[in-house]
Amino acid sequence: QITLKESGPTLVKPTQTLTLTCSFSGFSLESSGAGVGWVRQPPGKALEWLALIYWDDDKRYRPSLKNRLTISKDTSRNQVVLSMTNVAPVDTGTYYCARRRTGIDYFDYWGPGTLVTVSS
Amino acid sequence: DIQMTQSPSSLSASVGDRVTITCQASQHIARYLSWYQQKPGQAPKLLIYDASKLETGVPSRFSGSGSGTDFTFTISGLQPEDVATYYCQQYDNVPLYTFGLGTKLEIK
Numbered sequence A: 001q002i003t004l005k006e007s008g009p010t011l012v013k014p015t016q017t018l019t020l021t022c023s024f025s026g027f028s029l030e031s032s033g034a035g036v037g038w039v040r041q042p043p044g045k046a047l048e049w050l051a052l053i054y055w056d057d058d059k060r061y062r063p064s065l066k067n068r069l070t071i072s073k074d075t076s077r078n079q080v081v082l083s084m085t086n087v088a089p090v091d092t093g094t095y096y097c098a099r100r101r102t103g104i105d106y107f108d109y110w111g112p113g114t115l116v117t118v119s120s
Numbered sequence B: 001d002i003q004m005t006q007s008p009s010s011l012s013a014s015v016g017d018r019v020t021i022t023c024q025a026s027q028h029i030a031r032y033l034s035w036y037q038q039k040p041g042q043a044p045k046l047l048i049y050d051a052s053k054l055e056t057g058v059p060s061r062f063s064g065s066g067s068g069t070d071f072t073f074t075i076s077g078l079q080p081e082d083v084a085t086y087y088c089q090q091y092d093n094v095p096l097y098t099f100g101l102g103t104k105l106e107i108k
Helices: none
Strands: A003-007 A018-025 A035-041 A048-054 A059-061 A069-074 A079-084 A093-100 A107-110 A114-118 B004-007 B010-013 B018-025 B033-038 B045-049 B062-067 B070-076 B084-090 B103-107
Touching (some): A003 A093, A003 A107, A018 A114, A035 A079, A048 A079, A079 A093, B010 B018, B018 B084, B018 B103
Antiparallel strands (some): A035 A093, A069 A079, B033 B084, B062 B070
16 A cells, blocks of 8 residues: 655745655555655645655756755655755645656655644 | 747636647647646646656546647546646656646636
């Protein structure tokens, strides 16, 4: 059974760094073709892809946020971490991690999401 | 960047109706398109991939078609549990995945 779950702070102050952890089970990020990504959703708005890390440690970022995002993985702990620097109220939303289907570029399993509010 | 134009943004239909949502890509994406269902307060759920392939376990009343730039998502026989927002997503121009703005489906 494949599961993912996001964790991290629910409230972050503007200019701070947001760090979110995705803990997953049921698959290995060491397997060829595997990947885990992050997608966010501002309240009442559409989904927005942020970053993705592949099994070979290749990393890709949304160009408009590239300077603020860092994605990393800890395969021994089955975790993927996303950091976002210099957050602002516009970064408020639900953050999801999701599994890239092996070798194919859509997301087949998603975590339940974690709501992050950026406010002073 | 590839833009995905999804329409309508919302619609209301009766139980049993046939519902159609369209998604248009700003450039050719072959069949690299997926559809997701998001119920209120829940994560998105994969329904369709490669434009027309039904994800395992998804009811057969859901279907997808299209290729190139124009795609259609259909629910044949709307059920009350289908109330949700539906999103298309292109994965031709990876890893810059692009989602449509969503279609909110309600029951009349």
